[in-house]
Amino acid sequence: MASLAVIVLIQGTLPISVLALSDVKGTLEGNAISIDARAVDNRKVNLESAMVKSWAGISRETVALNSALSDQLAQSGLDVPGFLADDSQKEAFIADAFPRLLSVIGSNTTSGVYLILGNDGDLSVEQDHIGAFLRDSDPTGNSDSHSDLLLERGDKEIARNASIALDNTWAPKLHLAGSGVRSADDFFYKPYEAALQNPGADAKAMAYWSQPFVLEGNPSDSYRMIAYSVPLMLNGQVYGVLGIEVSTAYLAGTCFPISELYGSEAGGYALALADGNGSYQIITGNGALYNAVNAEGPAFTLEETRNAGLMQVEGVTMGDQQVYAIAEPLKLYSGIVPYDDTSWAVVGLFSEDSIFAAGNSLYHRLGVTIGLTTIGCLVLVVLVSRAINRPLRELIDSVQGGMEKLHAFRTSVAEVDQLHDVILDLTEDGLEKQRKLNEEKERYRLAVKGTNDAFFTYHPKTGAIEITNSPNDGEFDSVCFWDLFRRNSANPEAVDAIEQAVNQMQETSIQVEVVTEHLPQGRWLEVSSSRVDDAASGQDCMVCVIHDIDDRKRREIESARKQELDPATTAYRFEPGMGVIAAARAGAAAGQLAAIEIDGFASIVRDYGIPFGDVLLNELTKVTRAFNLDKGNHDAILVRAGAGQFVCWVPGKHADDAVSEVAELQRRFAKLVRPGVLELGLHAGIASSSDVRSTHELLRRARTALQASMGHRAICACWEPSMDDTYGPKPFDPISSFSHVEDMTLPALTLNLLDRRLSLAAGMDLLMRRLNEKLDVTNLFITSFQEDYQTASVRYFFGPIPGIDESAVFPLSREAVDTLQRFGEQGLVHPVSEMPIFAMSAETRAYANGIAFPIMNVGKYSGSVFFLNDAGKAFDDDETANTLREVGAIIQNRINQEELDLSAQAKSDFLARMSHEIRTPMNGIIGMTEIALKPEQSDERRVDCLNKVHASSLYLLDLLNGILDMTKIENNKMLLGDAPFSMSHVVEELNAVSAGRLAARNQKLIVDMRTQHDWFMGDALRLSQVLINLVGNAVKYSDDGGTITVTIEERAAIGSAGALAADCGAAGAGAAGALPASCEAAEAGAQAAGAPPASREAANTDTQATGVGVQASNTRTASVYFAVTDRGVGIAEEDIERIFAKFEQVNTTDARQQGTGLGLAISNRIVLMMGDRIRANSRLGHGSTFYFEIPLAIADAAGKSSYADAEQVDFTGKRALVAEDNELNMEIIAYVLDDMGFTVDKTTNGQEAVDAFEQSPVGRYDIVLMDVMMPVMDGLTAAHRIRSLDRADAADVPIVATSANAFAEDVKRSLASGMNAHVSKPIDPEKLAKVLAKVMQ
16 A cells, blocks of 8 residues: 555656756746747837938938028028028028928828927027928828828918818927927927037937927827938038927827737836836836836836846736746937937836746646546555555556556556556546657757757766857867867856866856867857756766857957047057057067157147048048058057147157158158148157066157157157257147048048138048948049030049049030030039040040049039049949948039139139229229319310210220120020121220220230131121220230230131130140140141241231132131230239129239229120130240130121121201210210200100100101110100000100110010010210111111
């Protein structure tokens, strides 16, 4: 009976022991935790994707807003501070940007979007801000009618126009309490202030995710939200914040479905902020457990549990159960940001039962079942042992006989049969549990094989080590194992510590680096040991896990290393670096310590900015390291000691060698920026360590030697004891740098390098080295387009390009310019092979690898940026192309700003000259008038005064006409006439206009005219204007008594516009020395400034010589060549191109210089419209030749006769009706008409003129002259009324406008009103007579 009782007890305890040893309960708990952890991780990934990739995508809108603001500032003439101070400008900007906000909220699943502009005041004070704040009541829907949108803040007119309702809490402006006053305003102030403090940083890097808040902190508002805010920055200046908001209710309802959690009926999610100490600040959440946690307060604390990854919520229960949590961090920020609240996390909440119920239930039920069964069996044994002794023995035999006999056993005793059934059930249950245990072991074995972890077990009794899950599985002697492990370790002391802990049966975790033949670079492992009971031997053993932690460990090492390194240069910081030098000196050979300082580094930073200085320092570090490698200084240590100062330790180096190497390092450093742009230099002081123990003393000597080298203006000096009496070590300059230069994106680096306007080339030289390093750009080439000459010239290039040098000038056809304009409007990069400049010759085409970015300025093509590669790389992948496009756009903005500054300066100079030029004739007019009005003056004196008044008035009129002409040209409103004219008349007018100037300086004008025809079709007025300007300039800059020659030669037309051949047409618009080789012969005759480019004999005549040496032409179009030659002061070669630009003049210090700097620019544009451009050949002291060649149609006889007849009309006896409201103007025009023979009827406004005409007999008036701007009724309306009268002469009477309005649109309006012609004031009697003759014929 005792044996049977023992068997029953053993049979009952066996399943429980098996379950306990196999840790089935732990496995079930681990499975539950793993399922929940995956659910939380999936939720984290989904939420992170929504926040970072979808909602944060609003940062892409900053580019469009910046562009819109840039355009608005250009139109208004304001800068960013002026914009922020002007509410009307800000409201206009918001109205313009509002459709983009609608587009964003319509294409996104956010609850709202906002754009808030800054003010020009103090951020710490309470202020109202102009902006727009839209809220979407149904983020998941998309209504075209905007019925689901509400305007929270903003102009209600904008909302009305977009059919958007106002919320019941609407206000026109956002009221903010001031920075730091209330947390509800952090969504605006934090990114705005971060951008102010980091003007060179990328706006997206300053983006901010806010904590939950209510708009304006309104306590009665239940709508809580989080916000993503991006600062708006234009050229480093902050002007507002753009962002989205997501309501916490929407976030909880859509992003945290608790149904996916195990045991979801009591689960929950929480979105929280972690403080790093286990405490979490609640943002929002969902589920019953979230409600329980949230009810305890706005924060909760998590404690670690025995289960990895599972934490317990401190002090929170639900009923009698503890609340557990799994936290997954959200990565919302891509780098280091200036905010504290960046550690967001998704926290899954679980009840105690959802994790531990399955294991506890299994143990409880099995224990109760086996316990009751065992007790029943024992009772039965005691009560019926004697009665059933024999059946029991049979039962024992059947049990011992195996399952077959056990199944076959039967007795007549019911109790024994029941015992048999119990034993059978227990046996089968035990076997089933054993089978499951074996399956679980097999799964565990397979799971172990699926990891990279290796395991070994140390058996202290045998001294053997058993290795599993490694290439060398098996049993090894512990001594051999540890010796092998020690030999393959980079730190044997760590292996000794592991061995000691294992031998002493101590649990530990130690990191060790292993270096083998297959892993020469080393690999970090973590060995963790645990003491367990060996069921087989009955003794404890040590089970160790070898875990690969190489990636994690190297990140830790790199992070620690970065803490020791200067972020700008990657050299050591001063304190850690000097410690490394001191350690390196211990037991090492003597060496040299150099203190190095960049010349004028403070000035470089002041002129070019801190980022430029950082990049320069970074490049110097690279140069120094490469130099040390070239010289075999592999153990050299570089330390940044100050702003522009370094300390370099070079072991095993002699002082003389160090001095020569410093000089070579200086030469390499100087090449970082091209000479003439920024002269780079450095000084160094060297101290030998042969007799110095103290590193501090060694550094003092090097610094003293540095001061000596600077005092002696030597590149390098070696310390000598005598230096201590004269020089003392100067403290290192404080370091002021940005963050890691190496981590900056290329666009951000470009923006910072080109931030200052001192020199584009200096920043471009440094940028080019980064482009080469990161994108393999081997050359960078920038061109400028000159619209006046249709040419492109070199603005910058990093290195030589075959067929191109710095003085090269490229002609561009109109088709090429149109293509480049189209490219620029697209705002994209294009293959270099598609750019016209690189398609001109085989030499450049072979080099055309890369992409180009067309530069646009105020909507017009103005140049290109070429990113080249000499190895055939096309940069056609999207990422590289987009990066280079952003870089090109920043270069474009920098160049445009530079051009804007130059233009502003030129216009300022122009206004100063205009003031002088206007005041000079005005002084003559006023002064001579006052003299003439004096009563004692003689008639002869008064006539002289009036002549001078007349001359000053004509000069003033010429000045105003020049400004009007340039305005017309700039606005594409100048039109050329096409009428027959006599070249002889043009020459006569040239002689007549120039006679006074020539006589005043005793100069002579010779016209050499060799034309087969005299009458041509064209704009004689504009042609005369060009020739008069060129002759006037020649008179101005020639010596008294000199000779000016005008050459006019008719040639046969060749091809297109009669200009030079295509290759010669590139002549650089006067860029001397830049002509292609094929043009050299054609221009050979123009080397002497006075000779035009073609050999011809001059016919010396004061007026003209027609038909000399000209062959008859069979064509109806002739190519006519014009040249004006003087022997005056000449023009420097570098100034020839500049003189054709508006507002520009050379020889501005010459007392003879007068004018606005517009005459030659206007003349060149007129010639361009005629089909060529003005070119110049000149040498200082030898004079100049200005020449051009244009096509002119030959006029027929009919055209000539009609033109001549128009000038022979007799006005005697004709009657004119004049409408003019100005008495003085009326007096003048009446006198002019009377002098022509007209009888004049006068009216003072348009209504009087209509009445006078209507009341007059039919045919009374032969002509009507009508001022345009008059009181009561203007001239245009009056002309229309006259034409509408029901009388015979109303439709036919000639009406001529006389107005001070001189633009083409003014003429069009006059003609559209029914007038026949338009004459601009002041009235020229001769021109008026011609117009009247023409309209009265």
